[in-house]
Amino acid sequence: MPANDIVISAFDLLSALGIGREESAAAWAEGGSACFPPTRATMPEGAEPLAGEVPDFTLVDILPTPKAYLDRQSELLLAATALARRAGRIDPSPFPPERTGLAIGSAWGALQTLGLFFDDYVKKGPRLVKPILFPHSYANAAISLAAMEWEIRGPHLNFVSGAAASTQALIAALDTLRNGEADLVLAGGAEGLSLPRWRARLAAGCDAPPGEGAAVLLIERGETARARGLAPLAHLLGGATASGAPQAIRETVSRAITAALEDAGLRPQAIKRCLANRLAADALGDAAWPVRTLDDLLGDTEGAGGALMAACALLEPEALPALILTAGADGTASAVVLRQAD
Amino acid sequence: MTPPVRIWVTGLGAVTPYGAGVDRLWQGLLRGESGISDFDRFDLGGLACTRGGQIRGYTPPTRPGQPALDLATGFAWGASLEALEQAGGGTDDLGLVTASNFGALDEGERALAGEAPATALAACAQDTTTRRLAAGLALGGPTATLSLSCAASAAALAHGASLLRAGRAARLLVVGYDALSRCAWSGLCSLRTMTRDRIRPFDLNRSGTLFSEGACALLLERDDVCRARGGRPLAELRGWATGNNGFHMTAPPARAAGSADVMRRAIAGAGLTPADVDHVNAHGTGTKANDLTEAQALEDLFGPRASHLPVTANKGAVGHLLGAAGGIEAMVSICSLREGVIPPTLHFETPDPEARVDLVTGAPRTVSLKCVLSNSAGFGGCNAAVLFTPA
Secondary structure, eight states, X not given: OOTTOEEEEEEEEEETTEEHHHHHHHHHHHOXXXXXXXXXXXXXXXOOSOBBOOOOOOHHHXXXXXXXXXXXXXXXXXXXXXXXXXXTTOSSOSSOGGGEEEEEEOSSTTHHHHHHHHHHHHHHOGGGOOTTHHHHTSTTHHHHHHHHHHTOOSOEEEEOOGGGHHHHHHXXXXXXXXXXXXXXXXXXXXXXXXXXXXXXXXXXXXXXOBBOEEEEEEEEEHHHHXXXXXXXXXXXXXXXXXXXXXXXXXXXXXXXXXXXXXXXXXXXXXXXXXXXXXXXXXXXXSOSSOEEETHHHHOBOGGGHHHHHHHHHHHSGGGOSEEEEEEOTTSEEEEEEEEEOO | OOOOOOEEEEEEEEEETTEESHHHHHHHHHHTXXXXXXXXXXXXXXXXXXXXXXXXSOOOOOOTTOOOOOHHHHHHHHHHHHHHHHHOSOSTTEEEEEEOSSTXXXXXXXXXXXXXXXXXXXXXXXXXXXXXXXXXXXXXXOEEEEOBTBTHHHHHHHHHHHHHHTTSOSEEEEEEEEOOOHHHHHHHHHTTOBOXXXXXXXXXXXXXXXXXXXXXXXXXXXXXXXHHHTOOOSEEEEEEEEEEOOSOSSSOOGGGHHHHHHHHHHHHHTTOOGGGOOEEEOOOOSOHHHHHHHHHHHHHHHGGGGGGSEEEOTHHHHOBOGGGHHHHHHHHHHHHHHHTEEOOBTTOOSBOTTSOOEEOBSSOEEOOOSOEXXXXXXGGGEEEEEEEEEO
16 A cells, blocks of 8 residues: 555535535635624623524434434534535445544534533532433543444544644544554544533633534545545645644644644645644744635634644645644644645 | 554553552552542532542642642642653653543533633633643643543553554653542433442442542653663553444443454454453443443453453442543553552452453452453443553
């Protein structure tokens, strides 16, 4: 197997741009902000009434089995996973469950449900909490539900590393494939918009409009994709994470980029475009490449940002090779490199 | 073909209901002490389950000028310092992987309840402890935060080892931790996982688990890096695997197929076979379903050997440390490997004819060990296994 034959064979996404690739591609090409006053999520007092909400969708139209309860993050991840599986023709899957992995990222997990659960605790007391909510309040609820929905039993990693979470999930998927630990990894991220998350963001001094969304990418070897009759969409060439003091984020971003390009075997000049979250874009300063920041379109999608940016890069394959870059207020920067398919 | 990079464990740290330190944990387990007591940190509001592994009187050894730490991060901090001290070396190239169920929720909860300033809500972010540890320890390597319920710290060891093998870090501190919070206690109680009796792993009359708090820290490093700096390995992290049973949010599948699968993959990844494993540190929660299905998984994996393969379950003594459990049990596995002693499983009285394992009970068992497997599982079907061999 050539060292760089790890590919993205399919993907799908939901965000303020729309539901699925077609809607998203049209809105992406148009380029206007998709942040508006929220209609679904409750806003905290004092917040600017602007957020990147996913347009209304009905999960049962996407997912065959009804669910008694889902956290918003779980709902978005299940929807994105179902759409990506259809796009990748793995519904049903030809891959053994133990050879199929999941790597997912989110900054806040199921904080919406945790908030609901704790509201009951405070108002009614610990004996009258709702048992059904508790397992859905775990930060791994969404990835676990996806594993159950589709019997995905292989390597299983749930990143909650702030803004870098889903970028780290993509890197983990790459390493899993490189090590031969799986034949296919569904990698991505999901972040739901909820009142507790919005309040916690404000508490952290984050007053930019929040966004929500999910993107899932099917990552496998090029030969297995081609054997299934799928033309790879792009190569996932490399990635890296660097960390440092928050005040040294410029230097940390630079280290992450250098390491990611080295891992990818590309020179900086080969990159056509960088997609970055706001903090990473600010840290880049005068970058060598055109930089597009998703936050202006979608709101701050935090832990889902890396996967959403990778998905958006795939909407415009002529702008590959692309660098996907996320940085967090904790001083961590993660980057992945996508190249056009051979 | 280049042989895979070897991963050494060079430092261990723990804060458990026994107190601070790996030695206290190890000696407590060997002496058969219970870490369980009546819980009194917050009002349990009439809940039937009132006992757990509460850590009392622990003050994290913070440094001058360091901001006060939330409870969970305080545990993680203490365990990290102990592991770093044992391993030696600096922190310039040191990365960090943390793992828990609830992060720094004890702090976020107070804000949600209106008992702390709204700014404390920011601690609901799952990576809060990672940020605080990385800043306090001035780490220069990459950081990541995982949440995989009670398999979290075993999965973090697996992820840490993968990062080292891929050359993404030279040395990594892997920290598992959790504090008992109001959400955790009431939620776990509502699911009827907790017993009013003692925890009796693999006993016929087992009736549930009891939850504890604390932290574990294991310092992992690549062989070449360890050699170059003159580090002293404690054990080799030889195999690892993560997975999901794809079955149910809170119940294991028949014969714990997910556990059997990750244990099988961890052994194979080490280049070994089940015949090479000579001790299993089990997940052993003391619940009816877990212990039966885990015993069946061991039967399926080890065949007839399962009935005379020594198994221990530390939760009988120290309780179920949630996100720290897998790492604590990995640490105990390493101590067993080094000392040639397996600590007993507490409170075992009546064998369960359906859960047939060679459980170490009563007193520590002295046995020469060359390969120890530690198995972990958690809500949401999460599974992880790690395998250690001598340094």
